[in-house]
Amino acid sequence: MASNFHHAQSAHCESGVTRNLLQNIGVKQITEPLVFGMGAGLFFIYIPLLKISGGPALAFRSVPGIIFKRTCHSLGIKIIRKKFSSKEKAKEELDKKLSEGMAIGCQVGVYYLPYFPKEYRFHFNAHNIVVFGKEDGKYLISDPIMEYPTTMTDYELERVRFAKGALAPRGQIYYTLATEPVTEERIKRAIIKGIKLNVFHMLKIPGAFAGVKGIAFLGKRIKNWRDKLGTEKAGLYLAQVVRMQEEIGTGGGGFRYMYGAFLQEAYNYFQHDELMKLSEEFTKAGDLWRTAAVQASGIYKGRLGSQQDYNIMGDYLAEISVIEKLAFTKLAAVNKQLK
Incomplete structure (x- = not known):
């Protein structure tokens, strides 16, 4: 039934x-953007020594199930x-x-x-x-x-x-499970908690592989793939990047657009103008992720292939890392002001 x-x-x-x-x-x-933001869904990690389906292991999302768990927990839902x-x-x-x-x-x-x-x-x-x-x-x-x-x-x-x-x-x-009505105050606390956790994930995880540091690290590695791996394998690696970025949950540009939408919805609860400005920064990062995906696609489909093309791809990721680092740094400061 x-x-x-x-x-x-x-x-x-x-x-x-x-x-x-x-x-x-x-x-x-x-809404979905509120879920994504309260669940601290934005993430990045690149693990060079681990392979998945013959390609590099990287993720643009938190571990499966954690967005559901965090969101419900923050809203007081069992x-x-x-x-x-x-x-x-x-x-x-x-x-x-x-x-x-x-x-x-x-x-x-x-x-x-x-x-x-x-x-x-x-x-x-x-x-x-x-x-x-x-x-x-x-x-x-x-x-x-x-x-x-x-x-x-x-x-x-x-x-x-x-x-x-x-x-x-x-x-x-x-x-x-059935729940008591979710109040506006509970939603506001969940937004603040989600932002704080996402800032930590993207800025403060130790090591070079996660968050904005991981994005920059992958960019550097891509510049070496052509010479180190050969054009065929390097192309397959870039195909893996695009697949994880754009086909598995819209991890690259799509997640940035959703996070920007989350900040716009957060503005409706807090009326803090900086949230709207930072939404534009994440949209800018999303556009650049999409541009990087097009560049990578051109390489693995054979339309591009020079070392300069790999350098351009790597530079896109370096620029994204800078944009997102600045955006999350500003967001951390704004989050402390939200009440």
Whole structure:
């Protein structure tokens, strides 16, 4: 039996699922940008010694599930999260909650999602969907990056819930519990807390691999890839950068645009003019991330390929690092003034 769940398309899977689950329990004032900002969703890390699918390991998002957890915790909303070693128990628990009329978040693998275009399918296990009912033997699926809800069979859903490899979901489900009304004061405190944590992640994590330092570090490495790896492998590495940046949750430009939208919505709560100005800075960074993606695409598709082209790509990331460092530094100072 289907719950009275409202599907809404979003820019990013986890922030979209979180927004949709909160809306489903009556927290109507929470938008996707607010979720992303309160959950401190903006992140960057590059780990040169680790490889994923033969390419460099890098991430533009926090670890899977943390945006949901942080947002709900900051708003005072209780959550339940479960993983399973048994496929049978995972199905039994999901069906039980659905029979109670609940909407359930699931972490799944992308590769076997039947409704995904083939060109978007690869082994990535940190995608998020909502299962909101079951009719005629099929599960009702709300994938927030899709325009409309869809369905999956028992076998199809089990396959993606128990995908193998890095970040294997292990049948994970998560959901919210009924909550008291979320007040404006609670939202304001959650905004302040989210900004503070995101500032830490982008400016203060030790080492050269994370935050704005990690962006600059990757830029330097890219300049050496052509000579060190050869043109074919260097092109594959750049393809990996673009895939993680623009196809897995819009991590590069898209996340910056969403963070800019978050600051605009934060302005509505605090009326601090600097928030609107900083929103423009993150939009500027987002534009430059998109420009860098076009440059990288030109290299791995063979339209570009000189050392100068790699240098330009590296310089884009260096410039992004400077812009974001300054923006987060200013934001840290503004955040101390918010009340």
